[in-house]
Each structure stands twice: as C-alpha cells, then as structure tokens.
Amino acid sequence: MNQRLFPVNPVLIVDDEPDILRGFDLTLRSQGINHTLLVEKAEQVMPLLAENSVEVILLDLSMPKISGERLLEMINQEYPQIPAIVITGTREVETAVHCMKKNAFDYMVKPIDDSRLTSGVKRAIEIKRLYDENQLLKEPSQTAPGKIPGAFSSIITASKKMKNLFRYAASIAKSPLPLLITGETGVGKELMAQAVHKASAPSGRFVPVNVAGIDDATFSDTLFGHVKGAFTGAETLRKGLVEKAVGGTLFLDEIGDLKEDSQIKLLRLLQEHEYFTLGSDIPKIMDTRVVAATNRNLKEATDKGRFRKDLYYRLSTHHIDLPPLRERLED
16 A cells, blocks of 8 residues: 655755755654655755645755755745745854744754654644644635535534534535534534545545543554554454544544543644554554544533643644534524
8 A cells, every 4th residue: 555645745855965865854754754855956946836835844054056044035935834944054043043033934953863853844744734724714615605515415404503614614624633523412523523524535434433431551452553462362463543544534532531541642643643553663654634522521621630731722723513402493
C-alpha cells in the first residue's frame, strides 16, 4: 500500500548545500513528514510558489544571488500566510531579531537538533492549518439558503437551527482537525458524525468506538493495536482502530467518560500525529480525522478537574452542539 503524504501540501526546504538539503529531508521523513520539495537555488523559490501550494518553508539565510533575508521579504510580501522558518549558521542576536521583524515564523541555528527541527515544522504545519480553517469559515457558504447539504439529507428536520448547523458542518468537513459534537442523549450525535464523514469525501472508513468504561490498557490496544508477542495472549498481529480509519474518521463516542491515563495518550496522539503499536518501537503516522462526542458538559468537567483542559482545547477545534427536540419545535 502506498504511503500517504503528510502534510497535504509540501514542506519547501531551501538551501544551497545539497548535503544539508538531504539531511533535513531525511530527518523530517523519519518523523512522518514525507511530503517535501527540495530547492538549491534561491531564484527558483518565487516562481515555484506561484505554481504550487506549500505548507511551510525552511529557508537558509546564506545563499548566493538572492540572500535568505531578501527572499524572506519577498515571501512575506506575496505569501504572508506561509510560515517561514529561518535557518542560519550564525548565532548573532541582531540577525535573529531582524528575521523575526520580517515575519519569520521561527529561527534555528545550525547544527540543528533533530527533535528541534521536527517539532518546529510540526508546529508551523498546525498553525498553517488553523489559518486555512479560519479562511474557509470566513468564506460564504456554497450551499443555497434553505437547502440541506447532500451528506446531511438523511437527517430529517425542518429546524432552521439544524440546517445552519449542517451548513457549518459541511464547511469544516474536509478539515483534518478534530471535531467535538455535544448534546443530550438521543439528539443524533453519531448521525451527525457520519454525515460529516460522508461530506469530507473520504478515502477511508468511518470507525466508531465507545470509550466509556474502557480501562487504559484496553484503550491503548483498541486504538493502537499490538504486534505478535507484545504481551501474554498476543498471539497474532492486531491493527488498531487508528490504522483501520486511515483516510477516514475515528469516532470516539462518550469521550467525557474517558479515563485520565487514556486522556493523556489521546492528547499525545492529537499533538504529535504519531503513535506506537503496542510492542513496537517504530512510530506510525496518524492519517485519521478524529471526531468525538459526549452528552456531558466538558467545560464544566475541566473546571472540576475531571477532564484535561489541554485535551478539551484540542478536541474542540471545531464544535457542534446539537439542540434537543424541545428546542426544535418545527420538528
């Protein structure tokens, strides 16, 4: 099976030294960032950006013909939405301050620690995604007023409030970021999750799991799977649900009842976009949209210390609160 590219648009690496280019590329690929463009000549960058969408730019400052600082200015003028990480061999504070004033996203000094490089690029990818999502939500809806988007037509309703929620859900359906669906028991949270999945035009499956009451060991095995011999009784390889949902949606129902240790593991998965199958030391990249649902008030649960605030923040990047029937008198 072909490996899926991450991120969707490439990370552009610009350096006039081929060995450094290849080194950065190998480091990123070892951490699952396998969609890259390598450029040795600074004068090729602007024409390339005019023809291609890129996620992040790694930019060396010391290059012939066009300096990195001048190129940074040009990028910032034409493509201010693209995070540019400046890379240099000098530790001069003035240079760093100058670059940050020119809107550099980050500043790294050679030699760069592998973890520093990958964490910086991952953070830039996430910021770019949030920017793209905000731009998408500012755009007018492509759905005609009063018309329910096709993926949601199986949910029968005459409620204006519900139809507005459908339009919002359709606008964020293709987002890779988590979605939290809240509402009382019986309001149709899983139906909404299935509709969002369908609207995203996925290449993978909708994989549901109820996490209420699952202990931490079972949670890890269920989501991440295990290799043969990982523990007593592990006689065969088992794929986890994260892997089974590649290209699709992992639906975590009753997320408000998730145990504390499991909350930490889910948070790490959402932050790092990678995980380890039990018994293996080889990381796998998560290429799955996470949709969670609960009938609990998670904001109240975080205030009382029953649910992690940082996990709530991650899960509720997009949020749909479904109204009960008593608030939809049209139905």
